[in-house]
Amino acid sequence: MRVNRKVSIWKHVRLADGKWRYCRPVLNDKDRITPDMVLVNGSEERHPEGNYVISFYNPTLTWKKCGPKPANAVTAAERQRAFFKAQEHGIVERFTNAQTTGTIADAITTYLEELEAKVGNGSKRPRTHSATKQILREFQSWCERKGKRALSQVTKLDLLNYAGGAYQQSPTKSRRTANTKFIRVNQFLKARGISVATNADAPKYTKNSPVVVYPEEDIDSFFAKCNPRQRLIYKTLLMAGLRKSELVFLTFDRLHLDRGVIRIAENAKYDFMPKAYPCRDVYIPPELVNDLRTLKPKAGCDLVFPTRNCTPNDKLLVMCRRIAVQKLMLVVENDVEK
Numbered sequence: 001m002r003v004n005r006k007v008s009i010w011k012h013v014r015l016a017d018g019k020w021r022y023c024r025p026v027l028n029d030k031d032r033i034t035p036d037m038v039l040v041n042g043s044e045e046r047h048p049e050g051n052y053v054i055s056f057y058n059p060t061l062t063w064k065k066c067g068p069k070p071a072n073a074v075t076a077a078e079r080q081r082a083f084f085k086a087q088e089h090g091i092v093e094r095f096t097n098a099q100t101t102g103t104i105a106d107a108i109t110t111y112l113e114e115l116e117a118k119v120g121n122g123s124k125r126p127r128t129h130s131a132t133k134q135i136l137r138e139f140q141s142w143c144e145r146k147g148k149r150a151l152s153q154v155t156k157l158d159l160l161n162y163a164g165g166a167y168q169q170s171p172t173k174s175r176r177t178a179n180t181k182f183i184r185v186n187q188f189l190k191a192r193g194i195s196v197a198t199n200a201d202a203p204k205y206t207k208n209s210p211v212v213v214y215p216e217e218d219i220d221s222f223f224a225k226c227n228p229r230q231r232l233i234y235k236t237l238l239m240a241g242l243r244k245s246e247l248v249f250l251t252f253d254r255l256h257l258d259r260g261v262i263r264i265a266e267n268a269k270y271d272f273m274p275k276a277y278p279c280r281d282v283y284i285p286p287e288l289v290n291d292l293r294t295l296k297p298k299a300g301c302d303l304v305f306p307t308r309n310c311t312p313n314d315k316l317l318v319m320c321r322r323i324a325v326q327k328l329m330l331v332v333e334n335d336v337e338k
Helices: 070-088 104-120 126-145 156-169 175-191 216-224 228-240 244-248 286-293 316-327
Strands: 008-014 020-027 033-040 043-046 051-057 061-067 261-264 280-283
Touching: 008 033, 008 070, 020 051, 033 070, 051 070, 061 070, 104 126, 104 175, 126 156, 126 175, 156 175, 216 228, 228 244, 228 286, 228 316, 244 316
Parallel strands: none
Antiparallel strands: 008 020, 008 051, 020 033, 033 043, 051 061, 261 280
């Protein structure tokens, strides 16, 4: 049987109807990709959002994200074609099912070690490793209770039943939790050479749920119950529109108050990387600038809003919920970050 060795370049973009789709990039007269231009139903459209990806079969259909620059996708496609060529000439081994041997426990340990190495080089986040570890060890325990210890014994039915159990055991009956666990386990299985399901088999959940907007009187009441430090923390979140992690790891050298700017950038000291990796300047109103000028760094601590021990305070949203629920008796969404 002839093996499909075709490598294609696409861009993952959001269309006018709000749905994401893989589209072919537009080529210029020199057969080079025109940045941000894609073909949508035969028409050229500009889409600066999204990432370029390459697709190929090895042995199943694989999509590999290459980032927002077309040059990176071209390089990745050339490398993949060269890899296939090397396989044909016996320079590297072809994909075999040998990876499916061994126990589930050993395969998970190896996979987590590889993921930990990616955390070490900055390509993955520490929370990705911790979340994946918890899910895979839970899946391992589930399989062992079913009498399955060998990796080759795992079937599609096992994955579907595990996801169903995750949904039933979720305190809030969260389909999103079941979806996340299904996809994480499926990624692990595919990495070990087992392709028993696709992400389309994962439990479905409602996306883009409405964001709750609190009226001005509730917000004023909330700030009235905060102490001065808490008030400044949540004013910064509100007026600057920062993500929680961006505020937690915000340091004084990122405050450019003379220009009215907060710079969001990588901070190697705290192993912080902005979401989706872009750096940006956030312009803030004069009222917040004046409030931030009153802050003085603690001795030996460069964090703007640290704990008492000068460590990153990752409980800011827990504190926010406590103030809203206990002091104001407000009904707060489960996802308080909204």
